Amino acid sequence: MNANTQFEVNICGGDFQHVLECFHEWKGEPLIYRRDRLMFEGRDEVRMLCQDQFDDAERARKALETACLPHDPYALATRVDDGVRDLWIVMAAYCE
Template structure:
C-alpha cells in the first residue's frame, strides 16, 4: 500500500523572527487530533519558502504543498499579504 502524505500547518503575523518564535511554541503543543504527538514533530527548524510574498493563502498553500517533503527536517513558511492581512503560513509534510 502506498504511503499517504498529510500536512501540518499554522499561521502567525509579524516578521520572520516572530515566525521562528511561534514555531518554537508550536513544537511544544500537542496536536488536537493526536494527543500523543506534538505539532511539527521531527522538524528541527522553519525556513522561508522564498523571498516572494503571495497575494493570497491558496497560492501560498499550493506552493508549500508542492515543495514540502515528508523527508525534510524542517518546515517551510510563506509570507502572505492581501488587502486585509499580512501573515505567514507555516507547513510541513508527513507520511502516514
C-alpha cells in the same frame, strides 16, 4: 505527492523572527487530532520558502504543499499579504 501525505499547518503574523519564535512554541504543543504527538514533530527548524510574498493564501498553501517533502528535517514558511491580512503560513509534510 503521495496519497498518504499529511500536512501540518499553522499561521502567525509579524516578521520572520516572530515566525521562528512561534515555531519554537508550537513544537511543544500537542496536535489537536493526535494528542500523543507534538506539532511539527521531527522538524528542527523553519525556513522561508522564498523571499517573495503571495497575494493569495490559497496559492501560498499550494506552493507550500508542492515544496514540502515528508523527509525534510524542517518546515517551510511563506508570507501572505492579500491587502486585508498580512500573515505567515507554516507547513510541514508527513507520511501517514
